[in-house]
Amino acid sequence: MYSPSWSSSGRMVRGLLPILAAVLLAAAAGCAGRACYRAPDEPVGNDAVHVPGVVAFEQAEGRCGPAALASMLTWSGLDIRPADLEEMTWDPGAGGSLQASLVGAARRHGRIAYEIHGMERLEEELSAGFPALVLLNQGLSWWPAYHYAVVAAIDPECGYVVLASGNPYLERISLSLFRRMWDRAGNWALLVIDPAAGRLPAAAAADRWVKAVYGLERAQQHEAARDGYAEALKRWPEHPGALMGKANALYALGEVEAAADILESAASLHPASAPILNNLAHVRLAMGNLSEALEAADRAVAIGGAHADAYRHTRKKIREALIE
Amino acid sequence: MRSGYGIQPLSILMLIIFSVTVVFAPAVHASMLPTGTVLESEADEIRSRIHDMLDAEEVRSALEKRGIPESEARERVDSLTESQLRALAGHLDAQPSGEGVGTVVGALVFVFVVLLITDIAGLTDVFPFVVKQR
Numbered sequence: 001m002y003s004p005s006w007s008s009s010g011r012m013v014r015g016l017l018p019i020l021a022a023v024l025l026a027a028a029a030g031c032a033g034r035a036c037y038r039a040p041d042e043p044v045g046n047d048a049v050h051v052p053g054v055v056a057f058e059q060a061e062g063r064c065g066p067a068a069l070a071s072m073l074t075w076s077g078l079d080i081r082p083a084d085l086e087e088m089t090w091d092p093g094a095g096g097s098l099q100a101s102l103v104g105a106a107r108r109h110g111r112i113a114y115e116i117h118g119m120e121r122l123e124e125e126l127s128a129g130f131p132a133l134v135l136l137n138q139g140l141s142w143w144p145a146y147h148y149a150v151v152a153a154i155d156p157e158c159g160y161v162v163l164a165s166g167n168p169y170l171e172r173i174s175l176s177l178f179r180r181m182w183d184r185a186g187n188w189a190l191l192v193i194d195p196a197a198g199r200l201p202a203a204a205a206a207d208r209w210v211k212a213v214y215g216l217e218r219a220q221q222h223e224a225a226r227d228g229y230a231e232a233l234k235r236w237p238e239h240p241g242a243l244m245g246k247a248n249a250l251y252a253l254g255e256v257e258a259a260a261d262i263l264e265s266a267a268s269l270h271p272a273s274a275p276i277l278n279n280l281a282h283v284r285l286a287m288g289n290l291s292e293a294l295e296a297a298d299r300a301v302a303i304g305g306a307h308a309d310a311y312r313h314t315r316k317k318i319r320e321a322l323i324e
Numbered sequence: 325m326r327s328g329y330g331i332q333p334l335s336i337l338m339l340i341i342f343s344v345t346v347v348f349a350p351a352v353h354a355s356m357l358p359t360g361t362v363l364e365s366e367a368d369e370i371r372s373r374i375h376d377m378l379d380a381e382e383v384r385s386a387l388e389k390r391g392i393p394e395s396e397a398r399e400r401v402d403s404l405t406e407s408q409l410r411a412l413a414g415h416l417d418a419q420p421s422g423e424g425v426g427t428v429v430g431a432l433v434f435v436f437v438v439l440l441i442t443d444i445a446g447l448t449d450v451f452p453f454v455v456k457q458r
Binding site for chain 1: 355356357358359360361362363391399400402403404405406408442444
């Protein structure tokens with residue numbers, strides 16, 4: 001993954017052979033991603049239709065990750081600048097940002113990070129009004145120059161893509177070039193969604209969405225997680241992960257009774273789910289319903305499985321409370 | 325590093341040790357289980373195993389010497405994607421993880437986890453499945 005830093009010789013070659021500029025500029029300025037290469041493309045005129053609310057930020061040297069994520073978070077309703085994201089996403093050793101740290105930073109801002117792959121999905125989500133953060137390889141497959149950008153529009157008929165790509169204005173590149181650069185980087189795109197906005201990606205799948213929301217739970221973003229799970233339940237009202245997740249978020253927010261209500265119905269919908277029974281036992285215990293708590297814990301222990309220790313521990317705590 | 329865990333008999337022995345010790349390893353702290361327990365759980369298990377490795381003082385100090393504080397190391401582990409974690413699973417199984425938690429960490433675990441975290445940080449480039457994008 002590491003290539004030698006060839007900036008100076010690259011610049012020289014670029015001056016000598018303008019025909020090769022496209023390739024060499026990527027390699028030189030990109031230094032295999034050390035600095036994010038910016039395509040010298042035309043600013044977008046008024047004629048271009050794009051997802052409203054996508055703002056392009058000028059990137060600092062090599063900071064295409066923070067710049068692209070700032071565009072996404074701004075679109076999602078946050079007031080944020082690339083510099084605010086540097087600490088979370090910038091790896092001095094790598095001289096860039098990892099995809100995983102962009103995902104993590106989105107979650108730490110209470111936004112759902114939803115990964116998608118492939119042109120069909122990308123077009124579909126853009127048509128539905130979701131911009132997408134993409135990883136591009138502006139170099140070659142064997143000499144990569146990675147760059148993050150935000151796709152604000154795809155026009156297959158006219159053959160262009162509108163990008164926020166490190167310049168302080170939206171720009172346009174040809175669809176075929178975009179396809180090549182995106183393909184060389186693995187066709188990876190990221191949607192960044194405010195869970196309170198009340199809408200799911202165009203082609204959201206239940207498990208994928210719930211897992212994406214679970215990322216918020218792990219990041220301790222309980223309010224955002226609650227909203228994300230609630231959104232899932234609107235479309236998939238019986239999804240065990242969404243039910244348990246919403247209950248967990250409510251419990252973490254101190255709304256024990258609301259959490260208990262959801263877990264009661266979750267347990268009747270999914271009577272064989274030991275983790276749900278375990279958590280039901282726990283909230284019943286928290287509410288002082290000891291005998292009912294014990295009943296749920298007994299059922300969880302009887303089912304057993306990967307978290308059997310946790311179920312026994314819950315039951316032990318309930319028995320202790322019963323003795324007191 | 326590859327040669328370190330490429331030794332087949334050792335790997336197999338460690339795998340056996342690990343699969344025995346893992347049964348006794350999990351410490352239960354909270355009764356409320358995370359939602360991940362009803363979702364696909366393999367990745368989360370791998371994640372928590374790496375977190376367990378980070379519990380060892382010597383691993384933490386080695387990472388801090390390389391400029392990565394523990395909190396940052398943990399956040400990086402948390403930010404690994406499901407597919408990256410699954411890719412890790414095979415490598416992790418070749419590690420003598422079982423001997424580690426809270427006690428003395430074996431040399432191979434030590435090297436593995438330090439390199440893993442620095443790999444994610446982009447400081448080293450040992451594991452091909454840790455994709456470094458910039």
